Amino acid sequence: MPRPLVLVLGDQLTPALASLRDLPEDAVVALCEVAAEGRYVPHHPQKIALMLSAMRHFAQALRERGLCVHYSALDDPDNAQALVPEAERLAALYGCDEIRAVRPGEWRLWQAMREREHAALPWRLLEDDRFFTTPADFGAWMQGRKAPRMEHFYRQQRRRTGLLMEDGQPAGGRWNYDHDNREPLPEALEIPEPPRHRRDAVTEEVLALVAEHFGEHFGRLEGFHWPVTRRQALVDLRHFLARLLPDFGRYQDAIRDDAPFLFHSRLSAALNLGLLSSREVCEAAEREYREGRAPLNSVEGFIRQILGWREYVRGLYWTRMPDYKRGNALNAEGDLPACYWSGDTELRCLSRAIEMTRDNAYAHHIQRLMVTGNVALLCDVSPEALCDWYLAVYADACEWVELPNTLGMVLHADGGLMGSKPYCASGKYIDRMSDHCRHCRYDPRRVTGPDACPLNSLYWRFLERHAETLSANPRMKLIYGSLARMGDAKRSAMREQAEAFLAALPRSSAWRQAGDEPERRRHLAGYVSVPSEETP
Numbered sequence: 001m002p003r004p005l006v007l008v009l010g011d012q013l014t015p016a017l018a019s020l021r022d023l024p025e026d027a028v029v030a031l032c033e034v035a036a037e038g039r040y041v042p043h044h045p046q047k048i049a050l051m052l053s054a055m056r057h058f059a060q061a062l063r064e065r066g067l068c069v070h071y072s073a074l075d076d077p078d079n080a081q082a083l084v085p086e087a088e089r090l091a092a093l094y095g096c097d098e099i100r101a102v103r104p105g106e107w108r109l110w111q112a113m114r115e116r117e118h119a120a121l122p123w124r125l126l127e128d129d130r131f132f133t134t135p136a137d138f139g140a141w142m143q144g145r146k147a148p149r150m151e152h153f154y155r156q157q158r159r160r161t162g163l164l165m166e167d168g169q170p171a172g173g174r175w176n177y178d179h180d181n182r183e184p185l186p187e188a189l190e191i192p193e194p195p196r197h198r199r200d201a202v203t204e205e206v207l208a209l210v211a212e213h214f215g216e217h218f219g220r221l222e223g224f225h226w227p228v229t230r231r232q233a234l235v236d237l238r239h240f241l242a243r244l245l246p247d248f249g250r251y252q253d254a255i256r257d258d259a260p261f262l263f264h265s266r267l268s269a270a271l272n273l274g275l276l277s278s279r280e281v282c283e284a285a286e287r288e289y290r291e292g293r294a295p296l297n298s299v300e301g302f303i304r305q306i307l308g309w310r311e312y313v314r315g316l317y318w319t320r321m322p323d324y325k326r327g328n329a330l331n332a333e334g335d336l337p338a339c340y341w342s343g344d345t346e347l348r349c350l351s352r353a354i355e356m357t358r359d360n361a362y363a364h365h366i367q368r369l370m371v372t373g374n375v376a377l378l379c380d381v382s383p384e385a386l387c388d389w390y391l392a393v394y395a396d397a398c399e400w401v402e403l404p405n406t407l408g409m410v411l412h413a414d415g416g417l418m419g420s421k422p423y424c425a426s427g428k429y430i431d432r433m434s435d436h437c438r439h440c441r442y443d444p445r446r447v448t449g450p451d452a453c454p455l456n457s458l459y460w461r462f463l464e465r466h467a468e469t470l471s472a473n474p475r476m477k478l479i480y481g482s483l484a485r486m487g488d489a490k491r492s493a494m495r496e497q498a499e500a501f502l503a504a505l506p507r508s509s510a511w512r513q514a515g516d517e518p519e520r521r522r523h524l525a526g527y528v529s530v531p532s533e534e535t536p
Contacts (some may be wrong), residue, residue: 014274044219138315154308177297233275249298256433328413348440374408427453461498
């Protein structure tokens with residue numbers, strides 16, 4: 001009788017996983033904590049604690065089902081501290097004849113596993129069917145498309161799944177209600193607090209372990225409140241549906257200085273770990289609309305994020321890697337501003353986004369796109385530097401979702417494959433969609449002078465710098481018309497203001513806080529392989 005070692009990764013914590021179905025009676029299920037996975041970028045301590053606690057709880061649930069489970073703890077003396085070597089050590093220990101694994105969330109791990117498919121102890125790799133589409137499905141959809149836009153993919157997904165469809169047509173007569181979802185927050189609007197989950201002994205032990213081994217990483221552990229079990233994730237889902245979804249749509253682009261979560265679901269981490277399924281979350285949101293408890297614009301906007309955007313970026317990632325990670329269409333080569341690690345900046349919008357990230361391992365999508373992302377874009381930050389930062393600091397950052405969003409959406413470094421234009425903005429946008437500017441020393445109405453918001457001059461410098469590439473873009477015709485009508489003196493003054501800001505901007509040449517190894521950095525970018533003993 002075959003005896004496989006079934007390797008379950010930290011983002012595959014569901015009994016519905018393909019490798020956990022139809023198990024031979026003698027199978028061994030393995031979950032492995034390894035130091036390499038916590039250190040190849042300096043992951044936020046809350047992110048590490050979330051994954052380790054969720055893994056330990058899931059292992060216990062599998063044992064309660066009667067399965068043979070081996071759990072490699074981080075401080076086990078025999079732990080190989082790298083995923084592939086540790087799995088092979090355990091397979092030999094238990095006398096297994098193969099290792100089974102489901103497609104991981106990162107290309108680097110997928111490649112490391114594929115290299116072992118024909119080893120003496122072979123790896124058998126299975127497709128991850130927890131998503132609405134597979135990479136093969138997405139590749140078939142991409143065939144022959146010169147501009148594979150998410151909106152077209154999303155409409156196909158709606159038709160295929162039947163979500164928010166009525167007699168073959170979109171509910172309400174429109175596919176997309178994004179136009180209704182751009183309202184700034186009223187000043188007196190009350191925002192519900194998220195659930196606070198009880199920390200059991202398992203979670204407390206993990207928090208202590210993470211503090212000991214990863215305490216030097218950017219981020220605080222004190223505010224840890226992530227769901228680490230399916231039961232807790234369902235509490236968060238019910239909270240979102242009842243308290244947040246009705247207002248999610250119209251305020252999803254808003255930012256408030258004292259409110260990190262607003263009406264966002266914060267379900268992405270639980271979805272990525274496997275504690276919730278994308279289908280059950282979408283169907284639950286649709287039910288709120290069908291039963292009259294949430295408006296269509298909110299429900300459609302939320303479902304579009306999961307059924308459309310989440311599936312689209314995953315398909316793009318798997319069909320374009322590893323070349324995708326090398327993209328740098330705008331030739332940005334700057335190091336990350338040092339304030340992305342310290343929060344020490346007079347730009348109030350940026351300092352608050354970084355402080356919220358430090359405290360919560362979270363910032364909502366507009367903070368990521370239009371604050372931390374926009375500043376990095378305007379400051380010519382290298383795609384590799386920003387991608388590593390995003391991957392490190394957010395609890396929901398798996399590379400398959402982080403990389404296309406950062407490189408493609410935020411930095412336009414894929415040359416427009418994901419987005420038809422860069423999402424660049426001046427201080428006026430931040431002033432319109434947030435209350436940050438009233439707390440800031442800079443004036444968003446001024447373009448030059450000591451009190452002028454730096455984003456304004458940086459914005460116009462960016463447009464000038466990339467005019468040859470971007471001015472022919474139909475969606476940017478209006479703004480380039482405004483630039484052309486400006487006098488030479490004004491353009492020169494703005495350019496000087498922007499260059500002076502950039503010259504004085506402290507940068508961090510170490511893209512990771514500690515232990516940065518050049519070979520590993522190149523490996524992460526997909527340029528080279530590293531020896532097997534270095535494979536995270």
